[in-house]
Every structure is written in structure tokens, then in C-alpha cells.
Amino acid sequence: MSEERRLAVLRAIVQDYVETSEPVGSKSLLDRHQLGVSAATVRNDMAALEEEGLIAAPHTSAGRVPTDAGYRLFVDRLSSVKPMTGAERAAIAQFLEGAVDLDDVVDRTVRLLASLTRQVAVMQYPSLTRSNVRHIEFVAMGPTRLMVVLIVNTGRVEQRIIETTHDLSTKEGEATLGLVRAKVNALTLGQRLVDAATSLASLADEFEPADRDLVRAIVQSLEDALVEEREERVVLAGTANLARVGTDFPLSIGPVLEALEQHVVLLKLLGTARETSDMVSVRIGHENPFAGLQSTSVVSTEYGSGSELVAGLGVLGPTRMDYPTTMASVRAVATYVSRILAQ
Amino acid sequence: MSEERRLAVLRAIVQDYVETSEPVGSKSLLDRHQLGVSAATVRNDMAALEEEGLIAAPHTSAGRVPTDAGYRLFVDRLSSVKPMTGAERAAIAQFLEGAVDLDDVVDRTVRLLASLTRQVAVMQYPSLTRSNVRHIEFVAMGPTRLMVVLIVNTGRVEQRIIETTHDLSTKEGEATLGLVRAKVNALTLGQRLVDAATSLASLADEFEPADRDLVRAIVQSLEDALVEEREERVVLAGTANLARVGTDFPLSIGPVLEALEQHVVLLKLLGTARETSDMVSVRIGHENPFAGLQSTSVVSTEYGSGSELVAGLGVLGPTRMDYPTTMASVRAVATYVSRILAQ
DNA sequence: ACTTGGCACTCGCTGAGCCTGAGTGCCAGC
């Protein structure tokens, strides 16, 4: 009973089950794969695989179905990411090139990923905390109201309005504001936002005491932009693909839809990506920490402009999923969207 | 065979069917309502109602189910919007009061509406085209790059960057920019965006010929903000409620999910609200122009700050829906969110 | 020690047949 053949049997089971959605038996396995052995031998191997917890039978006298552990082994050792054809790559690149701004890039990316994989696509907006500063601008909105505009290298723009005790409409007020603008930009240009905040921490000391509270308020508002978790927006596409799996989906899709609405859950999913060799993370069934997603798998990766990885994207689907192809799509889309954002 | 009694029978059928999700027969109708007549009489009335196309039998020897026309009549003439209790109103107001900014208001509103109605809630972002101008600011981003920031009365902020042939870093450039800023704000403050664009149309003529192309570019970018349909964002909540209807839902939820992803479809739904006496629009089943939504109903209304109605919100659910309660919820939420936005 | 053919057994699925009961339509009488 050779180890290699048993794994070949597991691979064949996974492939057939993904394709047909039906428990696969020893006989039908032989029809579709050249294993070079008899059905009885395959049965023995399957019994051993079941013993190891890699496959399971829904009931006696039915075929076998891979368990979560079986998929895990398949992904880790029995498959490789399926390379995409040049035509596919070109189509992806071309579709993403057409985007006019950041919102459009994100929108196109999720839709593309959903249609490529025919599953639910999830994409996190480029994260502020890991992006870096391109420009910071201050706009007086009234005597004591100031708008702070923060532009980061991914094209995202954040603004917030702060109230000051200073009168900014006076000549002195304007001069102070100009000085703050110059110093802040000099200190932060090109820095990661998290570093920019620390760079600014002692900025107030460089100003005259009368101006310090204004400077502190500005620094505070920039720090706010950092910690504001709520701004970690997530975009979805392809939820209709959940309905497509229809009857063969073990659980109803209700809990899944609920989980998808909790954006904080999705952010956690994308955020806690496991380190793997090719950068694509796969979480299968129960590996998933959230109830309601226990019969789904998540394939995700990070993307970002330049060498900085700034956020996650991925797809979610039934554990019975074509992992090699899905992983290829996720990786390719992440690569191209990163390239677009770098421009 | 009095007309009133026949309508009373229709009302009773709608109410029972909404409550039980099962075709209602003459006998069970008598058990639950005091109609003061015998089952045979009710049967005669039901036969007449069926003749009129207001109810239908899924098959012989089953009870009757209201048709779309039956619901229509019920909504128009047999029901009134159910008043909400003070406690409910207070809870709505309190929940919405907690919002910290516009995004949060929208987010809380859809979630609230979804949980109140236990259906899918849809809300359009306050529309730029019908909002009015609070402030327009120009920020030089570099020698030939200018950022235009538009702030409207709903708190929404739009920005876009334009390239100019002018060198804005010179003294003259700054002076021109200052002049433009002053004139633009003077011309547009408080105006509806659509009017503001026309006000600005001839602005370029007031400037020296050398500056006119700059002014034209700025005006152009503001007009862009108007027509940009893509910016008409729509937010969803409660899609998981679609799964809850489960088996008794005639069609699969796939087509519905697909329609929900097409934001342009949702915008059309919210945009083409019918005029009704109490401002709440109801579209039932086939009245709905979109395939895939033909077995759903949409209850929607407009909301907005002050006297201006700026956008739509509503819910979508199966045609078998508790219309009076749903209409009450939609109306109440629209009222309160309008109040919040007016602040 | 592993593989193979054979064989008995299991058990979910399917379809036919039957029954039940809710519901209807119609009619004759009030």
C-alpha cells in the first residue's frame, strides 16, 4: 500500500468531487483516472484515507467526500496554482486599466474577481494605516473651522473638520496656518501614516505657545484618521453566486449572508491571512473562526502599491471549490490591481 | 352579494396569507374573522374575487392567494399605514442620533430599516444633484495641479484633481485662484448644485482672457461632479433576510441577489417612485420593471434635509408582505433621517 | 506483503399505490 498511490487517490477524489458535486466511489474513480490498479485496491486505500480523517462517507454505501483536512492536504501538497493563460492575464489587465479613480478600481476589481471565480469576492479598501502620505492640506472653512485633507499614495482622500479656538481669518492666523502646512508636509511627505503620526508628535513644541493648541488639534485629527477602524471599508461582489450552489450546499446561505454583512468579520478574514509560500492564503471550513462560515473556504491575499502591501482581497465559496484555479485568479487579480495602484 | 363584504373578504385573505404564508380557505377564514356569514357565502365571494383577478388558487382544492392586483387593491383602498407607537419612534430617533458622520448615518439607517422590517433595506446616498452648496475650496497641489473640494449641505464632500496649463505657484497664479475662489463661492453659496452649474457657466467671461481656460476647467470639473451617475451610491442591508423566507419563496433568491448587485437597478427603483397620497410608494410584483424582481415588492420613499428631498430609501421583500407595517417603518425612518440630516 | 476478483450486504433513492383532508363548486331550500 504505497503512500504515493494513496495520495493520488485523494487527489482524484478531490478533483472528481469538485467537478461533479457528488460523492465519488471506487468504480467511478477508475473510470475517470488511470490509476493502474483495481477497484478493490482503491477501496482499501479509501478505507485508509478515511481512517486518517481525510475523507468521509456521508452515509454507508455512498461514495466518499473530502473532509476539511483532506482539502487542506490537497492544497498544501497535492496541487499547484494553475497558471493562467496569457489571454486571461491580458483580459484582466485591460479590464482594470479602464478604471477612472480609486473607487472605480475597487469596484472593477471585486466584480472581476467574482466573475472569474464565480464566487463571492471581497476586497478591502487600501488601508490608510499602511499607506504613505502624499500631501496634507489645510483649508479654513470659517473663522474657527478648519478642514484637514489627507491624500495618500493610493489615491484615497480623507478629510475632517475641526473646530479651533484660533481665529484663522486674521493675518496672523493665516500666517500660522501657512507655517503649519509647510512644516507638516516637510515632516511627513512619503512617510507611512503610522510613522507620520509619531513624527508630528513633538511638532507643537516648535511653535509659539499661543499657537500650540492649534497645532495639537491638527495632529490629533491626523491621529484620529489612523485609528479610525470604521474607515476600513470592505466591498463585496458576486453574492448571487451563493444561490447558484443551490441544493448541494449543506447549510442554507442565510448565515453566510449574515456574516458577509458584518464587515468587521470580513476585515478579520482578510487581515489574518496565513503566511504561505506563494502568498495566497487559504482557510478551509472549520479553520475559519466564524460560525456561519464553517462550511465555506476563504482564499485571500494581500495587495498594494509598490513594495508596500496595504490591504487584502479574496474570495469566499463552498469548501468544495476548485482551489488551484481560484488561487490563480486571486493571485493574478492582486498582482494587477497592485500594478494599477502603483501608478 | 354586497360589494363591501367582498372587499372585507379580500382584506381578510390578505391579512391571513401574510401571517400564515399558506393559501387561505373559506373555513379557516371564518375561524379567524367575524364576517357574520356562512362559509358558503364566503365561497361565493371568493369565486367572484377570483373572477375579478384579485385572488387565485395555486391549484384546485387549495385555498386562495392574493394576486398582485389583489395586493394593489389592498394597499390602495383596504389598509392604512399602521401608526407607530411612541416607544418605537423614540427608539428610531435615539439610534439615529448616535451617528457621528454622514457615512454613519447612512449605515445606521439601512441597518435599522432592515431590522425593523426584517427585509432588505436600500438607501441612496444623499444626491449631489439635488443638494445645495455649502462651500467650494481650491487647493494647489503643485505648479499645475489643482484640487477642487466641494462641500454640500448634507455633509458630503467631493474632491477631484485637475491639471491646468497655468502655473499656480506664481504670485499671479495665487491671486487668480483667490479671485476665482471668492467669485465662485459668492455665486453658488446655498444654491442647488444643478443651479450652481448654470450660475457658473458665464463666469469665465468675467476674467481676463489669459485666465479663462483655468476658470473653464474648474467649472467643467464641477459640472462633472453633477453628471457623474456612478457617484450615486447605494447602500444595502439585510440581504440575509432573503434567506429567511426560505422554502415558501416561489423563486430562488438568485435573481434577486443579482438585481441587488446592480446598483443602477436599485437607483432606478428608488428614483422612479410613484406619487401617492402619503408619499410612500409601493410597487408590487409585476409592477416592477425588472426581471428577477417580479415576485418582490418595493416600498420606498424620499428623504432629505430641510424642505429639499434629495434621495430615496426603501425596502424590498416578497410580495407577501405586511404592507401597512412596512410602510409605517419606511415612512418613520425617512422622517427621522431627514431630521438628522437637516442638522 | 500487497493486490485482486468475488460475494454478500447496506442503505439511500425512486416511483407506484393508497389514504386523508382541506377545500371547492353547485344545488335546492329558505
Next chain:
DNA sequence: GCTGGCACTCAGGCTCAGCGAGTGCCAAGT
């Protein structure tokens, strides 16, 4: 125009038998 009565219909649920894919195990072969 309302009512009670009656015959009729038909979807849904139930049982039951047959089928067949699939298994586990065993004895024989290499």
C-alpha cells in the same frame, strides 16, 4: 341573496418494494 348539504378534486404524506451504487471482507494469486 344567503345557507346547509353533498359530491368531487387533488396535493401531500405515507408505506413498500425494487434498484443500484457502493462498501467491507475474504480467500486466492503474485
